[in-house]
Amino acid sequence: MDEPLKVWFLAPEVAPFAKTGGLADVAGSLPSAIRRLGIDVRVGLPFYRTVKEANFSIKRVLQGLEVPLGDKTLPCDVLETRTSEGILVYFFDREDFFDRADLYGDQDGDYPDNLERFAYFSRAALVFAKESGFCFDVVHCHDWQTGLIPVYLKTICRSDPFFSQAASVFTIHNVGYQGLFPADSLSACGLPPSEFHPEGVEYWGKISLLKAGIAYANAITAVSPRYSREIQTSEFGMGMDGILGNRSVDLYGILNGVDYSAWDPATDKHISVHYSVGNMKGKGACKAALVREMGLDECILDRPLLAVISRLTVQKGYDLLLDVAEDVIGMDAGLVILAAGEKKYQQALDALAQEHHGRMAVRIGFDDPLAHRIMAGSDMLLVPSRYEPCGLTQIYALKYGTVPIVRATGGLDDTICQFDPKSGEGTGFKFTEYDATAFLHQIKAALNAYHDRRTWRKVVRNGMNADFSWEESAREYVSLYQQIAGKGASHG
Known part of the structure; x- marks a missing residue:
């Protein structure tokens, strides 16, 4: 019997652990639908203060994982829990990066070290996969915070046999959030100057982690079919329409589903009286x-x-x-x-x-x-x-x-x-x-x-x-995983 396809699902926020918007809902419910289709999917996100302070059953499984970042090596602890559907969720812990009141910024704006924070998370997730022997076929990345992962796979991980077959999918939840940083920060995330060019991570003289994900991933998805077309136009592309148009053959629109276990008037724990289409x-x-x-x-x-x-x-x-x-x-x-x-x-x-x-x-x-x-x-x-x-x-x-x-x-x-x-x-x-x-x-x-x-x-x-549950969309994602699995760094 063939081994199931292995997917490393990495997102900056995942419900119910950490949430600022709809991305967390997607990352919290899509893996379950993927798993029901026979995929070995595991989820990773940073160990934020909001996770630490909540009452989740989480255990520390690894201490002192060595994560190379620029000219430094920084230790990382890894924690683990298992969802009610049996999915392993891993948290990457470094207090000076993630033990903060909010996920991405405060009332004064974005945290100034966000590039380093999410470069660290991205490297840690790849190092841990190798350390734990999780030889994933596909890494599924979400939004700019994970945009460096496809870059790492095609640059500093390229010569490592462990990653040679690993392919990447990069999902754009909102093209307006572009992860822009000064050009001189490139070395801080461990990338050589040779990657700073118009077909690489460079975007109008800055680094864009969103563009990095788009440029280096084997496949790109947007969260609805219409949006995947819109972002290739100047009206909706927010400056990314050029590169998205160049990669249109690798760009797919897959509609988000919803988790009806949380949103159903027949069972909703937050409303005073339940109802359904049969009894209004x-x-x-x-x-x-x-x-x-x-x-x-x-x-x-x-x-x-x-x-x-x-x-x-x-x-x-x-x-x-x-x-x-x-x-x-x-x-x-x-x-x-x-x-x-x-x-x-x-x-x-x-x-x-x-x-x-x-x-x-x-x-x-x-x-x-x-x-x-x-x-x-x-x-x-x-x-x-x-x-x-x-x-x-x-x-x-x-x-x-x-x-x-x-x-x-x-x-x-x-x-x-x-x-x-x-x-x-x-x-x-x-x-x-x-x-x-x-x-x-x-x-x-x-x-x-x-x-x-x-x-x-x-x-x-x-x-x-109407039915917008995850099943159909999950099938589309699995089909895409199967299409790119094994292509690794040599394609896309």
Whole structure:
């Protein structure tokens, strides 16, 4: 019997251990789906303070692993746990790099030594694989923090027989995060000056770890089919469209899945009453509970309640939201927003909420249980993103019978089908042009559907019956692993 394919799955954050965004959800759930397809997958991430302080059952399995970094050799401790699905997860511990309040930076910005921190993690993961005898066929890397791993495999590890067959996949979760560092830091991550060139790690006179991953990996993936096409254009490529276009034959769009064990109104531990597509009574109870919790007027119980759950950034379309908020409230609807991010948007939203007290409520900060209650208690979810690699909230919304109104970009376009009242087909409402008029037009279309009970039941049911679990996407990843396994440093 053939040995199973071995995959070393390396990410800067993995749920439930460490999380700042959707990348952690992907890295926390995709390996389980891959394992169910017969792959020997093991996961690695840094041992952050957030992991150390949580109550996970983790044991130290190796002390003093020697990790070469530039002209130094730094020791590393390795810890291990096993998930409920039986997947081994390894943590790479060096206190001066990872024992910090946050993962990538603080209120003053990114940590200035992020290049050294993630170069160290990347080298440590490769050294540990060799030390422990885990002869992986494919290393699956995620975002700029792991962008040096494909480089190392094709440079300093190239002559080592242990790594000679190892191939790499590099997944872009957001091309806007590019891992930019000064050119003179190259030696700090152990790379020779010969790698600093336009086809290598050089990007407009700086080092880009995102570009490094794109340039050196055997295969590149983006987190939705539409996004994989968009990032090859100047509008969405954020300056990386040239190299992505050059590597288009190796670039694949594979849609993110979701973990329904965490997001399902039939079992959700954060909501007051459970419900399902076969029994929707609980959704009304969830709406009543949310209206009370957010201090909205009771009249909202009989009116449409629209929600926003996202980061407060220009990417998420807050300029459009601010443009249409008063119109939405003027159409006899309620509006509830859970968000954290840029102060200028916080202040604008707070001012609107005060002006429209009882009709609009805003909560600033990341509150996962509240996100679940808003998802269950709202009628519609607004996602007017300027760009969206994949997006998960709109997929969660479908499951909760909360109809998405989205901009047709990236994964939003791939996951939401425009509702057609005549045929009764579709799962939400989409607008294409990035402007308030187009956005408002689709909000009005959704409100019209809401006021026709039969039509609304149809669009809600369509969404709740949609399936975005990981199985299909995992099959696509495994097919890609099989395609590149054994190609190693000599290809791509």
